[in-house]
Amino acid sequence: MTEARFDRAPGDQSIATKQQAASSGILVYSIGLLLAAILTAISFWVANTTLLWGPGVALGLAVLAIAQMGVHLVFFLHITTGPDNTNNVLALAFGVLIVLLVVAGSLVIMANLNGSMMPADMMDMQMHY
Amino acid sequence: MNITVAVESGEALPSASEAGPAPKRIVVAYGFWIFLLSDIVMFSALFAAYAVLQHASAGGPTGAQLFNQSRVAIETACLLASSYTCGLMSLAVNSRRRFATYLGALLTFVLGVAFLSLEIREFADMIAQGAGPQRSAFLSAFFALVGCHGLHVTAGLVWLVVMMGQVASKGFRPAVQRRLQCFSLFWHALDIVWVGLFTVVYLMGVTQ
Numbered sequence: 001m002t003e004a005r006f007d008r009a010p011g012d013q014s015i016a017t018k019q020q021a022a023s024s025g026i027l028v029y030s031i032g033l034l035l036a037a038i039l040t041a042i043s044f045w046v047a048n049t050t051l052l053w054g055p056g057v058a059l060g061l062a063v064l065a066i067a068q069m070g071v072h073l074v075f076f077l078h079i080t081t082g083p084d085n086t087n088n089v090l091a092l093a094f095g096v097l098i099v100l101l102v103v104a105g106s107l108v109i110m111a112n113l114n115g116s117m118m119p120a121d122m123m124d125m126q127m128h129y
Numbered sequence: 130m131n132i133t134v135a136v137e138s139g140e141a142l143p144s145a146s147e148a149g150p151a152p153k154r155i156v157v158a159y160g161f162w163i164f165l166l167s168d169i170v171m172f173s174a175l176f177a178a179y180a181v182l183q184h185a186s187a188g189g190p191t192g193a194q195l196f197n198q199s200r201v202a203i204e205t206a207c208l209l210a211s212s213y214t215c216g217l218m219s220l221a222v223n224s225r226r227r228f229a230t231y232l233g234a235l236l237t238f239v240l241g242v243a244f245l246s247l248e249i250r251e252f253a254d255m256i257a258q259g260a261g262p263q264r265s266a267f268l269s270a271f272f273a274l275v276g277c278h279g280l281h282v283t284a285g286l287v288w289l290v291v292m293m294g295q296v297a298s299k300g301f302r303p304a305v306q307r308r309l310q311c312f313s314l315f316w317h318a319l320d321i322v323w324v325g326l327f328t329v330v331y332l333m334g335v336t337q
Binding site: 008 | 151152154155157158159161162163166167169170173174176177178180181198202205206209210212213216217219220310313314317318320321324325327328329332333335336
């Protein structure tokens, strides 16, 4: 019970889950596995179907991937919004911020550079004349 | 890390400033969590490189021609299942059940090896077709990103074998338990990276 006063280590289950029978721990992982498997199956279906509007597929895949990462974080790594988990969540939020800055920043800057490059046919003309 | 410690029942709880340091188990896991996040930041740089160079195939083969979706589906299933068995193993470690720990570790190891052998075969096939990392910027970025994840999985498998050796020789002493806890965090984090990887590289690469 004294442990409840400390923050929870990432990966540890909540005290309430620990105190119940071991089967509830297995249940948490099994729910996570089921949800992750469903999301993966939907991802593969979305990528291969012709029923969906083409340009929306990439966005849909991104949403499914983020949802599945959330499932992994909650059910496998046991990251929750509880007060004993604040430090873990804050570290995660900082990591996500950096990841977003790196990925989105690179994409925006490189797309911008590509856009202001001379088109290939104009480059040819310059080389010929 | 240092919120109040519960004192003997009946007394008031001391304030956060009076509380002692958190137990080592929590400090170690939190430090490893920070490492994992920095590892994910490193992966994000490789993801960014891949996303930028995705179409720079230099007249060579594109992702849609190279990637085999059914193989990727099997790889994904292997890694997801190994993450699950790793979770079951950490439950067994917490309740100090030796046989269940070995069983979970064995399943995790076998599934990890299956994932890795599929990936190595994929790389070998691509290189045999002349689509090695030197063919185009797209393929360089692909091999860097997927190869880096593969190296992490390899390191995780070695770590798992070492940990089973420690469980066999030292038993479930606190240090061994902390290392096993870090291992399961590492393994779950690798699965999270793989989720991003199969979505961005394989599924989006095939649809475009």
